[in-house]
Amino acid sequence: MNDTARHIPDRLQSPALKAFKSWETLLLAVAIAIFVTNSFLSPYFLNAWNLSDATFNFTEKAMIAFAMALLIIAGEIDLSVASIIALASTAMGAALQLDVGTWGLVAVGLGTGVLCGAFNGLMVTGLGLPSIVVTIGTMSLFRGISYIVLGDQGFRGYPSEFSFFGQGYVWWVISFEFVLFAGLAVLYYILLHRTNFGRAVYAIGNNPTGALFSGIRVARVRFILFLLTGLMAGVAAVCLTSRLGSTRPTIALGWELEVVTMVVLGGVNILGGSGSIPGVVIAAFVMGLVTFGLGLLNVPGIVMSIFIGCLLIGVIALPRLWAMRRT
């Protein structure tokens, strides 16, 4: 044994170089390519109002995607988010019938989201069930309750102030939803990449047993993540309900898979342990730009979905194919 302690450098390569070689850079290049292509293909694309309208295609889904990203990094998943939107929206509609004011409605929406998240969280952490199974169940359950309450009816007549959340503009073409999306992106960035909580999320996703043995309160972190996801579904419910000005039990049908697609496209490992918020933000733009751009070319929606499906598999397959070719 030598007496002079060996010096170990902090980093192997500079953070800038690492960032340059990252998934996010690749995705950003894709996003820029799509943006440029769109501007060439459609004369209507480069128009502030049109671009602003296009952001509505992804802002609400992206809000949920942030929380979902954390959840998936921690090795769990929540397929019930779209159903939570339906239930939260229904709860807001029911509160509306009781003459609850705008802020009351918001509270009801967020509260319902949190409660649903808590239910999922309890089932997963309390009973130790796999989250994919639990949330496939609650996916039917939550929307089912919405159907029981509403049947073939709908709620409408939300107060005009309420419409601000989904239809209001903060400044010129910058909508409230977009501001909220940007704000949440920053918050989630800080939460995941700059706090102890975020570190715990990565540790749990990498090795839950190891995290537990390192003194991390694994069950508590997981539970909070389900709460957060529920809360974000509640936030999305407020925005979407406001944007639609009404509630039906079919609201946000099928969004869960779109949100998961956004998260995976953003470079989050579906098996847990890695991923980043910037990745998800770029993925949200990619999906938004693709659907809007193809929409301008009047490509039917279902054909766009082929594109998204190929993108999802392609971005994951290409690096692997590349690696296979090199070995």
Added chain:
Amino acid sequence: MIRYLKSREALLVGVILALIALIASRFPAFILPSNLVNVFTDTSPLIILAVGQAIVILTRCIDLSVAANLALTGMVCAMLNVAYPGLPIPFIIAVALMLGAVLGAINGILVWKLTIPPIVVTLGTLTIYRGIIFVISDGAWVNAHEMSAAFTGFPRAEILGLPVLAWLAILTAATFFVVIARTPLGRAFYAVGGNPHAAVYAGLNVGKTQFWAFVLSGTLAGLTGYLWVARYSVAYVDIAKGFELEVVAACVIGGIAIAGGAGTIMGAILGAIFLGIIKNALPVVGISPFWQLAISGAAIVIAVAFNARAGRAKGRIILKRAEAEAQA
């Protein structure tokens, strides 16, 4: 013997019988043989798909593309029938099986050769397969009157009082009982899902086994595609939309462990029958159809909670005293 009585399958049979008894106590018509045949026939597509999905889940994968595969294969069969009404039904069935297998193999290859997580692969192919239906059909429907009588008649034809559709579900179940119990591949599904690490030591190829699981699941989805389109005499982009989650739910209720390696084909079938009965009984019992979604959701949640309690692994016991007590 006790082992069988205490098994999850026996429990599920009990629950199903209790459910039927409960419905029958208020609506005796429900247990008329003709109605039970109906319920079973109605549930047959779910049973066939659940068998395929069960195999995939056994190998630690999941196939979310089954419903899209079904719809695409169904559309191709319908369009073939419209274009060449004279094609014999066995040929159509062969096309359905083959196309289903190919679609399943695409999933399988991506999982095996590129090691992309199955949930991502099938999420992607789910949207792609649906999109392809739109492209080939141009969004148009194929309606009953365009299909030949033989095409739509096949699943309905009765043999010994049971429609062919129901017989096919039984045949599928029987075939896969044998495949699972008596073929090396069938046992490999359990081994690969139960302990992939050990599977390597046993000389099994994990990825390849998963590939075959996807092929089988795809083949069954293809078969169901033809049956579905023929039975309901219509094919369009959205048929069986969202059905994949119902299929997974049937497996989960039937006790197939989502972590792979544990569960039986019988369980998956019983899970499918359980969902089928609930679905069919609601209108009969007079419960508003709006309750259906919540009830099946609650059933899934309760079933998994229950399975988790029943299946909790018995720990190793070190203390001799405790061991003696446990064995007493």
Added chain:
Amino acid sequence: EGAEEAAAELGNVEIIYTGPTSTTAEGQIEVINSLIAQGVDAIAVSANDPDALVPVLQRAMQRGITVISWDSGVAEEGRMLHLAPSSDALIGRTIIQLAADHLPDGGQVAVLSATATSTNQNTWIAEMNAVMGDYPDIEVVATVYGDDLADRSYREAVGLMQTYPDLDAIIAPTSVGIVAAAQAVVDQDMVGQVNVTGLGLPSEMAGAIESGASQSFAIWNPIDLGYAAAMLSYNLATEAATAEAGATIPMGRMGDLELDDSTTGAMANPFTYDASNIEQFREIF
């Protein structure tokens, strides 16, 4: 097709026909957004949800786009006018009349609707119930929903026949539902006992008429409807006419559309098809 015919007639009109990824209100909004972005002159929409499209359509109108709804309507504040294929009251009466025609002694009927949220279905059923007083011997025993899915509708129809063994007729005011119900009746060997009627397309229902599962059904001409919608959009967009209560707006070969207090107008009466005329129409639509 009808819209293309109108475009050809008008000469200077381009029709964009598009649809969403999925049949949800959110999907329709995305499509409408991209139409707004392209600066179209008029949007004619058949809505999945009467309320959810209102905000986006209002925005379209703010940007000077003519918005009308047709077939399945949008709430009043979200469009300039609504073109109903036929008057709701007429349809409501027609569907029960079709059933009553073959039930001289009265009996039990059930309704098989599409989705619980589809406006037009609900309106028609409400109109039908409003005139039930005229049919004292006929009892509506149930209303079920087949979600415009063939399998669901089929299952619901079978369920109806089992729950109500004395059922005499199923009214399905949806083209998916009526075909599925007719199929169910054939499969259940109930031809002659249960009569399926409602709204359906002659081409799809020809088989049911032949087999006797359906005695008769009604429908308006969808080609005419597309044509009328295009004509109306054109006339409003070119400011040849304005949509206000009581206004009369020309729709080419279909005559004029009269708007009521809720700026809704009916195109024409539904036409009844039975064994006597089905052959003539099955090839057309």
Added chain:
Amino acid sequence: MQNLAPQMDAAPIAPLLELSGITKTFPGVKALNNVSLELFPGQVTALIGENGAGKSTIVKVLTGIYRADGGTISVDGEQVAFTSADDAGAAGITAIHQETVLFDELSVAENIFIGHAPRGRFGLIDTAQMNTRAQEILDRIDAPLSATTPLKDLGIANKHLVAIARALSVDARVVIMDEPTAALSQKEIEELYDLVERLKSEGRAILFISHKFDEVFRIADRYAVFRDGEHVGAGLMSDVTEGDLVQLMVGRAVDQIFPSRTHSAGAEVLRIEGYAHPTEFDNINLTLKAGEILGFYGLVGAGRSELMQAIFGITRPSAGTVYVEGEACTIRSPADAIANGIVYVPEDRGKQGAVLGLPIFQNVTLPSLAQTSRSGFLKLAAEFALAREYTERLELRAAALDQDVGNLSGGNQQKVVIAKWLATKPRVIILDEPTKGIDIGSKAAVHAFMAELAADGLAVIMVSSEIPEILGMSDRVIVMREGLIAAELRRDELSPETLVRHAAGIGGQA
């Protein structure tokens, strides 16, 4: 089974299996470096070497589970190449692996025959024949098992018997046994020896890996010794003594390995009274003083790890109290234990000890995040500083602190885990098999460090199954057997014999 006529008398026998120049590297570890090995028909070759010497790795290379980076394998003088366990089986090589690699959801017979089940009509598995043949093999090794039982119903020892039966289900000419007796009771071990004799007399070549010298001397004809992934010697058993083998294994005299230390126990730090668990352990009482190293000896499965994990808050005891520095404390989770100054270095490093996918510095700071953050927000500079302080103290070998722990060698991973705990400035550190799978150099470093910790006033509990380690390091030893404390021994009462006696429950008196 055919009888490969014994040819013991034919003077220089040709080796049945010959390995030469085999090299295998893992990220950070050269597990095998240019090793060779020869196995002869009708003879037992004992492969010995310390933990991590590369014994199991050569087994995996031989059975097609790992592909070697270089070198050749020849069977009967013919060069072969394996790409899967199947190929090795076809070449007549079978193995009982160190880990029990079996399938809980399958029956005993299926476990034995998976991959090569007897086929009947239509190519289907002939279940009846499979069960009969499985039962025959089980009976042959005197395993009290039914072929149709589901494997999940068996205990660890019986599972090991199934693994042995599996190895015998193929008609192999080379049988490899990697520590086959580790999980077996004395009676089963005797039966295994009989089996080895029988295989020998049938002319098969046997590779027998063991850490137990008594059994090596009893059944082996030849020996081969690995040290740090290198082949350091081979020959006939009759030519060597135990001392020679040890010398070969460790490359130096045994007593040099352990640091000499003067034991000066301070005040009581930890006291446990009446600790019990419904199924794992009962009636545990112990005290621990500052600066003391308390050894915990026992056979594998004695419940030592369970007890330590209960003290650390992973599992909940059903009764009993923990006192830290005289004060009773409730420990419901590892976080509570850490708050009370108790930390645990688990035996399963990859699963429990380190988070392999995270960088070194993040692993080190994981339990100390409160120290390196301000109101919940990370301070990277502080993290690097803390990580550097402790990893450099432990002489960690790594390229950079942001390297993933998964890329380090086993010993260095262990250092990261220890560094992680030291950074929390604990009062009690529990080390569960601290040198398992660690190379010789690192092992000495860990020992030296343990002594240093004790000298600094830390109270240390060391769980170990290696008698030399227990003897060399502990001030006091508690022996556990079947979940109970079998004996507590002072340093002057320690000898290998007493330890083994108490651990096995044969005669209390020394």
